[in-house]
Amino acid sequence: MAIYLDHAATTPLRRDVLDAMLPFLTDGFGNPSSAHSFGRKARAALDDAHERVARLVNAEAREIVFTSGGTEANNLALKGAAWAGKARGHRIVTTSVEHHAVGHTLRYLEKFGFEVVELPVDRYGRVDPDHVDAAISDKTILVSVMLANNEVGTIQPVAELGRRVRAHKGVLFHVDAVQAAPYVEIDVETLGADLLAIAAHKFEGPKGIGALYVRHGTHILSQQQGGTQERHRRAGTENVAGTVGFAAAYELSCTDRPETVRRLRRQRDRLKSAVLAVDGTELTGHPKDRLPGLLSIIARDTDGASVAMGLDLEGIACSVGSACTTGSTEVSHVLTAMGYPEEEARGALRLSLGRTTTDAEIDEASEVVPRVLASMRLGSVAVAADPLGQGVGV
Ligand SMILES: Cc1ncc(COP(=O)(O)O)c(C=O)c1O
DSSP states (O other): OOEEOBTTTOOOOOHHHHHHHHHHHTTTOOOTTOOSHHHHHHHHHHHHHHHHHHHHTTOOGGGEEEESSHHHHHHHHHHHHHHHHTTTOOEEEEETTOOHHHHHHHHHHHTTTOEEEEEOOOTTSOOOHHHHHHHOOTTEEEEEEESBOTTTOBBOOHHHHHHHHHTSTTOEEEEEOTTTTTTSOOOHHHHTOSEEEEEGGGGTOOSSOEEEEEOTTOOOOOSOOSOOHHHHTSOSOOOHHHHHHHHHHHHHHHHHHHHHHHHHHHHHHHHHHHHHTSTTEEEOSOSSSBOTTEEEEEETTSOHHHHHHHHHHTTEEOBSSOGGGTTOOSOOHHHHHTTOOHHHHTTEEEEEOOTTOOHHHHHHHHHHHHHHHHHHHHHHHHHHHOTTOSOTTO
């Protein structure tokens, strides 16, 4: 049986969540905009999902906009706030380690005259709140910082950043909480967020459903036209079953969180000790302020993609950086921003545990991963010493 250590990419759908969704994929198929009984039933489920998700992040139901996932939630937040705020200013402040759903969206906005300031991070991937403060000018309309990084697991000092941004009147604070949501408590008041993105498939909910928290009174321009759904902020017939699944999965995830976090830390630390015992390996990301189940490393003199492939052959599924960069030959912009030279960044590997990871799987991975890493390192070191294959020492 293969061992799945790629929970940062996505997670399996929880059985209880599927059971909660099924009625709305079968008999309860109505369109929430229909006035008849089928529509009313769907509307009630959708309203309930808004309420439940809002409660979990300390918000109000009207402040939750369901989207097709994390990417769309981030796009809607950034483009929606940028266009709505264009008359006030054109400057947007962010970090150099954001997910492409944020980074590429902001690059797109640059084409329309917005100025994007990308702040540097330290060796652990953290942004300095003083830098954020200093980057905010009277032309700044928006600051966007992720809660936890998807490649190295580093948690940003978001509550502190929120306080700083709040002190600048009229500047909105957007938080990409997609990777953090299963493991970090989200309270939009404590974080000081005006806009915050989450996706259900990161916490054993269905794919294709996300949510954007939009603080009451925050004006964003809808990015889709053709309907008045989600209080005019996201046109299109709602994915009712998806929203029900989102609410159910997030409730279960939040209830289980303390126990899950404790267990994941223990399992991750066990795997970490085994992996870092291999010569030439190094942990990437913050040593303490990091997601509990995410183990990201660099193994010198290896190519992360080849290691991940070698592990797959041995029945262990993991990834190089984020799922989104798999298949690309580009080195991670996150590791580059953290100061790793390109040749080191090529040896990146991400093993991400989840709620369903068992101790037996970690026992097995603690044997297999170091063995594969060591053999790959030996292979490449031998090739480097003897590039023509004439035999080392000849
Ligand atoms: C930090 C972060 N933001 C955004 C996304 C995109 O979310 P989705 O895959 O739901 O579109 C991801 C997905 O990995 C992520 O990790």
